[in-house]
Amino acid sequence: MTLPDRFAAIADIHGNADALQAVLARIDAMGLGTVVNLGDMFSGPLAAGETWEVLRARPMPTVRGNHDRYLVTQEPDAMGPSDRVAHDQLPPEALDWLRSLPMTLDLGGALLCHATPGADETYWLHEVDRGGTVHPAGAAHVAQHLDGVVQGLVLCGHTHLPRVVSWRGQTIVNPGSIGCPGYTDTHPVPHVVETGTPAACFATLKRQGPGWQVTHHHVPYDPARMVALARAQGRDDWAEALETGWISR
Numbered sequence: 001m002t003l004p005d006r007f008a009a010i011a012d013i014h015g016n017a018d019a020l021q022a023v024l025a026r027i028d029a030m031g032l033g034t035v036v037n038l039g040d041m042f043s044g045p046l047a048a049g050e051t052w053e054v055l056r057a058r059p060m061p062t063v064r065g066n067h068d069r070y071l072v073t074q075e076p077d078a079m080g081p082s083d084r085v086a087h088d089q090l091p092p093e094a095l096d097w098l099r100s101l102p103m104t105l106d107l108g109g110a111l112l113c114h115a116t117p118g119a120d121e122t123y124w125l126h127e128v129d130r131g132g133t134v135h136p137a138g139a140a141h142v143a144q145h146l147d148g149v150v151q152g153l154v155l156c157g158h159t160h161l162p163r164v165v166s167w168r169g170q171t172i173v174n175p176g177s178i179g180c181p182g183y184t185d186t187h188p189v190p191h192v193v194e195t196g197t198p199a200a201c202f203a204t205l206k207r208q209g210p211g212w213q214v215t216h217h218h219v220p221y222d223p224a225r226m227v228a229l230a231r232a233q234g235r236d237d238w239a240e241a242l243e244t245g246w247i248s249r
Helices: 017-029 048-056 066-073 081-089 092-100 139-144 224-232 236-244
Strands: 006-010 035-037 104-106 110-113 126-128 134-136 153-155 163-167 170-174 182-185 191-194 200-208 211-219
Touching: 006 017, 017 048, 017 200, 017 211, 017 224, 048 081, 048 092, 066 081, 066 092, 134 191, 139 163, 163 211, 170 200, 170 211, 182 236, 224 236
Parallel strands: 006 035, 110 153, 153 170
Antiparallel strands: 006 200, 104 110, 126 134, 163 170, 182 191, 200 211
């Protein structure tokens, strides 16, 4: 498959079926027939089963994210709480689909990956410093993950933070997260990632000469149902992020 001159990119749905529906409706209203999916579809205390039904009805080029990998390589009792809730909601068909997904996908001049082309847990367009502050990555960090990549366009997710970077004729795009606008992590040091908005994020790309025009979109939707699901699972951190785009320190 070769990508058309106009298409949409989505990433990091994390079981937020309502945000996914809102984004797909916006994409349809824009007349875009092709959507690529950069992984981490289900993990979260939300609506993984509903998310699967939406994705099953709408096939699209998709790569597997790190949380998608956890769902099919870890025993349920060893999973983190977000993965376990999602795993318990997903039918065997969904797990088989996750097993079939590639880590990277070459679409004729464009490369899809979840985090970086070589690893599904590595921050690429952002970095975390020793004090736990997340900031845009510099040129050296961006360039090291392009080693061996020949495609002019690379699409990635994982950090949930929208960004576009150009480096020596190559363009790397993170469309941001559809369904999880804030989270905490402990690697490489404890830190918080926040978009600062509860809107659902995605990106559109339009071929322009030898390159691509990239537009990031923030789609408002009503997160109340997802917030209630998160609170029912005892995940107030998720609930706050879904409501506000921030997580209390």
